Amino acid sequence: MSQSIGFIGGGNIAEAMISGLKKANSALEIRVTNHSNRGRLQGLVDRYNVIATSLTELVEDSKVLIIAVKPKDVQGVLKDLAGFSLQNKLVISVAAGVPLKVFYKYLPGVAVVRAMPNTSTAVLHSMTGLVRGDNVNDEQASVGEKIFSATGKIMWVPEKNINALTAISGSGPAYFYLFAESLIKAGVELGLSEAEAEVLVLETLIGSGKMIAESDKSPGKLREEVTSPNGTTYAALNVFMEEKLAQTVQNAAWACARRAEDLEGEYSE
Ligand SMILES: NC(=O)C1=CN([C@@H]2O[C@H](COP(=O)(O)OP(=O)(O)OC[C@H]3O[C@@H](n4cnc5c(N)ncnc54)[C@H](O)[C@@H]3O)[C@@H](O)[C@H]2O)C=CC1
Numbered sequence: 001m002s003q004s005i006g007f008i009g010g011g012n013i014a015e016a017m018i019s020g021l022k023k024a025n026s027a028l029e030i031r032v033t034n035h036s037n038r039g040r041l042q043g044l045v046d047r048y049n050v051i052a053t054s055l056t057e058l059v060e061d062s063k064v065l066i067i068a069v070k071p072k073d074v075q076g077v078l079k080d081l082a083g084f085s086l087q088n089k090l091v092i093s094v095a096a097g098v099p100l101k102v103f104y105k106y107l108p109g110v111a112v113v114r115a116m117p118n119t120s121t122a123v124l125h126s127m128t129g130l131v132r133g134d135n136v137n138d139e140q141a142s143v144g145e146k147i148f149s150a151t152g153k154i155m156w157v158p159e160k161n162i163n164a165l166t167a168i169s170g171s172g173p174a175y176f177y178l179f180a181e182s183l184i185k186a187g188v189e190l191g192l193s194e195a196e197a198e199v200l201v202l203e204t205l206i207g208s209g210k211m212i213a214e215s216d217k218s219p220g221k222l223r224e225e226v227t228s229p230n231g232t233t234y235a236a237l238n239v240f241m242e243e244k245l246a247q248t249v250q251n252a253a254w255a256c257a258r259r260a261e262d263l264e265g266e267y268s269e
């Protein structure tokens with residue numbers, strides 16, 4: 001990747017992306033500007049050897065601008081960017097619930113890709129959804145694809161599907177972390193030390209993920225293979241069934257997608 005990248009916003013997702021991108025290519029030039037938090041910016045410089053800079057320098061020196069601020073702060077960034085010529089630049093927004101039309105309003109003609117990565121980009125296992133804006137040429141689409149492919153897998157989707165994707169893979173890591181936290185707590189309640197419970201949960205999660213990824217069996221089939229009739233797993237799964245875990249998971253994913261839609265709704269006029 002020969003393109004220099006500039007992050008506007010250096011928070012959680014920017015750090016996950018920077019960490020992954022630097023792992024994939026330590027020579028990659030990355031600039032970051034972060035509003036009103038010098039300590040945060042200096043931390044990124046110290047940890048990843050990025051260049052801390054002003055917005056003006058970042059725009060001048062970066063081919064790709066990645067907007068990684070909270071949804072409520074995106075319009076402020078776009079107003080600032082409207083003062084620059086962005087010809088030949090690719091703008092990538094990772095903000096949830098900010099539709100492409102908002103970018104066109106402030107930056108007419110801009111080449112923008114809407115992306116929804118997840119924090120596993122830090123370990124090169126992100127799943128990133130990408131939406132191609134109207135003005136993105138093939139070369140720019142390929143640049144966007146390379147940036148996110150360097151830190152995991154990508155999927156191009158139409159804009160109408162980005163909220164569904166957010167509900168599964170964008171926010172998804174948090175669901176698995178909650179499950180892991182709960183299982184660690186259960187292990188401790190059952191008499192294991194926290195360190196023991198953590199190792200058991202960690203290895204079980206990684207092993208299950210690898211089984212789903214590497215075996216040719218569906219998650220349902222793999223589950224059946226663990227579940228002996230009237231055995232121990234059966235006893236546990238019965239509780240999940242009785243307490244409607246599957247429905248709860250679906251409700252949570254719907255709530256996530258609806259929240260993204262609500263955010264988008266704030267831009268309807
Ligand atoms: N955290 C996650 O797992 C994911 C987050 N996202 C999206 O990424 C965006 C950022 O999320 P987080 O990193 O979690 O938030 P965060 O709050 O950790 O980071 C945002 C950063 O932007 C800075 N900022 C605010 N206004 C700015 C401005 N005008 N110029 C420069 N910096 C500015 C803030 O000081 C803060 O450090 C959100 O829009 C979110 O929807 C997308 C995918 C995953």
Ligand SMILES: O=C(O)[C@@H]1CCC=N1
Pocket residue numbers: 096166170171
């Ligand atoms: O919670 C959020 O709004 C962001 C978007 C996807 C993951 N985190």
